[in-house]
Amino acid sequence: MSEQFDVIVIGGGPAGYHAAIRAAQLGLKTACIDSWVGPDGKAALGGTCLNVGCIPSKAMLDSSKQFWNLQHSFGVHGISVKDAKIDVGTMVGRKDKIVKQFTGGVAMLFKANKITSFLGTGKLLKGRQVEITAPDGTKKTIAATNVVIATGSAPIELPFAKFDGKRIVDNAGALDFKDIPKRLGVIGAGVIGLELGSVWKRLGSDVTILEALPDFLGVADAEVAKVAAREFAKQGLKIELGAKLSKAEIKGNEVHLTYAGKDGEKTLVVDQLLVAVGRRAFTEGLLGDDTGVKLDERGRVVVDDHCWAGVEGVWAVGDCVRGPMLAHKGFEEGMAVAEIIAGKAGHVNLETIPWVIYTEPEIAWVGKTEAQCKAENIPFKTGSFPFAAVGRAVAMNEPAGFVKIIAHAETDRILGAHLVGANVSELVSECVVAMEFKGSAEDLARIVHAHPTLSEAVHEAALSVDKRSIHKAN
Incomplete structure (x- = not known):
């Protein structure tokens, strides 16, 4: 017979670990399944946010800001330094230590709240059973009264610019460059593109961001976008709008880009390319046959206003459902669902979720x-x-x-x-x-x-x- 829990959470990222901890706080026997493995080969709870997203990117943003200010801003304070240098290895090492601190912190919270943690991938089966596939391929099945799906999201890969982890990278790769790229290309002027483009620009890269849309930061207030664009231009961050990439070829140690610009077809040669065109719900292989859970046209789990997936005892939260793909939105949905399961009131107002881009x-x-x-x-x-x-x-x-x-x-x-x-x-x-x-x-x-x-x-x-x-x- 399958081991039985009150709550099983599939995914240990921001939405998932919040759901698990809150459920455990409310006295529910809770398990959490997550497949993330850190550089040391051990489980690394916290999902994209803690491992290669929110936290490491802010560490790098802060380091690069200090270096930029040392070179460009401290003079007005009467502070001068000659021949300032940056050790990329030390900077990346600092980032890795911070990541380890926080992923380890989640593991400690799981232990303190008596949450059973499983390393592997989870697949929802009929009757609220979950099949766990461990990294070595072995399988086991557990069951629960309630299952919370919190599988998060993954970077969107362009068919003509496949990630190779070295020359063409996603956000994770752009956090682990060994050296400062002389020329960095970025596809997408959204949150990730602007933040990581800013990091490497401050450190000395010649950064060009290609954005397919005709307007800069169209989701933001027009006046805000105008001021931001002006400040980025002062910093030397080049942003070309209406630029639609059609080809990215790796030739030796370079990436040759072909794109349609406002004045016709153009080319750009860079040393490394960050593709940051958005993220997609990570739901591949999530559902077994006859679960009753539905996915929408974008692969997201269909839920109601309270994150119920339309099947008794099945819920979904975070990036894998409707709404903004923001860690703090996932936090609140995870806790709200845990409280609803425990018979309490739980609700998230999607109209008052703040958005932030951590540029300068x-x-x-x-x-x-x-x-x-x-x-x-x-x-x-x-x-x-x-x-x-x-x-x-x-x-x-x-x-x-x-x-x-x-x-x-x-x-x-x-x-x-x-x-x-x-x-x-x-x-x-x-x-x-x-x-x-x-x-x-x-x-x-x-x-x-x-x-x-x-x-x-x-x-x-x-x-x-x-x-x-x-x-x-x-």
Whole structure:
């Protein structure tokens, strides 16, 4: 007879490990299956996020930022250093140590919460049974009252630019270059392309990003995108829009690219190529026959508003379901489903999930853009405030960017917040809280903000919605 659990989680990434830990906290006998193996050959919980995504990329972004500032920004503070150098091996080693710390931390939390961990891949069978295939190919079957699918996502590979792990790479490969590429090509000006392109540009690469769409950061506020593009250009990050790649050939130690640009067919030769055109739900081999679980046209598990997969006791969360592919969205869905299984209330509001791009300047937003409000015929008003008028930002020598608040023209309820500038990844959370509690621009305007802080830009933007900002002309 199969070993029986209250909850089995397939996948130990952000959504999966949160679901497992919360279920265990609520007294449910819980198991988690994950196939990720670290460089040391041992299980490495945390999925893409902890191993080759959120955490390692931020470590590299911070290292490269320090090096860039040392060369380009510290002079205004009276700090000068001659012949600054970067040891890529040390930088990558630091990143690896941070990854090991956090994946090991999840393993410790599993042990503390008495979660049974299985190394391998999980396949859902009929009747909430799960077949586990270990790395050595051996199989075993376990069963549960509830199964939570949290298999995450994988990079999209272009048929004419296959990953080889050396010259043509995905995000994982771009985090492990042994040397700084003299010429780096990036396909896709999205989150991954901009962040990792920024890392290697700061370290000395000649970086060219090719984006197929005609608009830069079309998902973001148009003014935010304009300011961000201007700052990236100042840094020497080359971004070509309307560039559709058709061929990538490895010739010796180079990658030769052919693409259709605004002025016809063009070529570009680089030393290494990062393909960052998006991610797809990782659901291949997930479902056995007659499970009743359905996949949509993009391979995602079909779920309702509470992540129920339409079959008794089967749920799905994170990147493998509808909604943004963001680690923090997966966190909350995993915990919400665990609470629903335990008979408690659990819900995630997809309308108040913040987005962040960790470039310099940072870009963050939550809620609707002006374009969306217009398309949906929602009456709105806006207020904005530049960081150039914020004392703390100027003192930090980071005056680029602004904060914009969009509010309903009649009710004043906040519909969206759009930020570009220093530390906006932190500032956006204040706006998220306000929106979650159906707050108004007036509510933000009435809150006392410490001085001098970057958060004063949020305060002044809220004041500006009703044309009463103190530190700029209305």
